[in-house]
Amino acid sequence: MHRKLWNRAAIACLLLAVVWGAYAQGTATPETLTVDAQAKATPLPHFWEQMFGSGHANLAMREDYRNDLAAVKGVTDMKYVRFHGILDDENGVYTEDEHGQPQYNFTYVDEIYDGLLARGVRPVVEISFMPKLLAAHPAPHAFWYKPNVAPPRDYTRWDALIRALGENLVARYGIDEVAQWYFEVWNEPNIDFWVGEPKQSTYFELYSHTARALKSVSPRLRVGGPAAAAEEWVPEFLKYMHDSDVPVDFLSTHGYADENYEHIFTASDLPPMDDRLCAAMAHVKQQIAASPMPHIPWFVTEWNVIGIDAARDTTFVGPAVANTIRECDGLPDMMSFWTFDDVFEEDGPKREPFDGGFGLIAPWSIRKPSFNAFAMLHHLGNERLANDSKNALVTRRPDGTLVVAVWNMTDPPGAKQPGGPGVDKQMQLTFEHLPGNAAVSITRLDPTHGNTLAAYRKMGSPRYPTEAQVRELNEASKLGPPQKTKLHDGKIDVTCR
Secondary structure (H helix, E strand, C coil), rough: CCCCCCCCCEEEEEECCCCCCCCCEECCCCCCEEEECCCCCEEECCCCCEEEEEEHHHHHHCCCHHHHHHHHHHHCCCCEEEEEECCCCCCEEEEECCCEEEEEECHHHHHHHHHHEEECCCEEECCCCCCHHEEEEECCCCCCCCCCCCCCCCHHHHHHHHHHHHHHHHHCCCCHHHCCCHHHCCCCCCCCCCCCHHHHHHHHHHHHHHHHHHHHCCCCCCCCEEHHHHHHHCCCCCHHHCCCCCCCCCEEEEEEEECCCCCCCCCCCCCCCHHHHHHHHHHHHHHHCCEEECCEEEEEEEECCCCCHHHHHHHCHHHHHHHHHHHHHCCCEEEECCCCCCCCCCCCCCCCCCCCCCCEHHHEEEEEEEHHHHHHHCCCCCCEEECCCCEEEEEEEECCCEEEEEEEECCCCCCCCCCCCEEEEEEEEEEEEECCCCEEEEEEECCCEECCHHHHCCCCCCCCCHHHHHHHHHHCCCCCCCEEECCCEEEEEECCC
């Protein structure tokens, strides 16, 4: 059934564009796009903005972390946040008395989760890492905060700790609340975050104990894994847990655009980085369909765009995220962008505002172009209209308003992708079944709109910006009011820089 189409504000155009380095002269080949406003649509749940990652748990007690969390929540549909290390020793969860008996302390755990809930965000509780007194042996990870990534020395004690954690959370927040959380067992056990040997079988043992311990608190607690890097272990995990009758409420995987996915692709069929993540995820979708759990919910609990040459600080993120939405639509149920901000300590305290960090907000709460990209993409509709362009998303809101994202993606230097240097892209959009003079609102993110990094460089790239400089940068980060115009005979020409 066709929706009513409004003459006013009938279209919102989101232009996401990027040019790298010195601006190249000339324009790319013009592209035309025809949009039928009455075309059949498919649902577009906002799977890209409901879950975000962050560093390690202890950071969540910091004021800047909480302020940045609220800022991202304010411009997206953020519902969940995930971080490492809720059991790390810096949170004081597990100690032993003089007789070697376990002692639990959930003071910091409660403060961490209180802070999330107060800002309208629920946790994905990543069960990690191993308290040192409970570890089979010392195994500090290379991260600056040195989490221990060894298996437990005693599974009876591990089970008791997990039960105590679950009981504390249910007692504090109530089962109706905690049943809406997700409990994910560990982080990337297929690489250096787990030193059990052999890796897979010892992780499956850890998962089995952890899942059963949580379910003993309440069958309503939702538990999943394996959170493996590069989308690995999916068939093995689902088969083992099914055959062993171990509870699994969701599958979690990780993927990044600049990984090689050597277990999926050969060197000769490796897709370009722009397309690689979703191609790998399509492979995972097939593995799930062929598994004993073909309908299990699936979350990509870590992902990000190409990070070469500090690309994640630039306007490149906008087109890259938009393209990921276009290609990954219909694959996972949720994707958790890693990370929502750069309050982050894998390599120690940040040394400058812009270092290519994963997040949407730089240190000193400076909003990056990627923050603007997610804010813009939040305005996409909840239905998707098919189109043949690789540079556009056409969507419709419940009131009939069309929201179209178009972009001009030029890959970062060093990515070795086709396309060459950045040039302006001309696009002509033609709309059918709309008034020929329907109102249009255009918002731009490009080298001269919302490009905080350019403003930072213009002020001399101060390593420790003053409060006045931070205010100036955040003022420069604003996209400004939308451009108001109209269709002309059902058409509009746009230029993406």
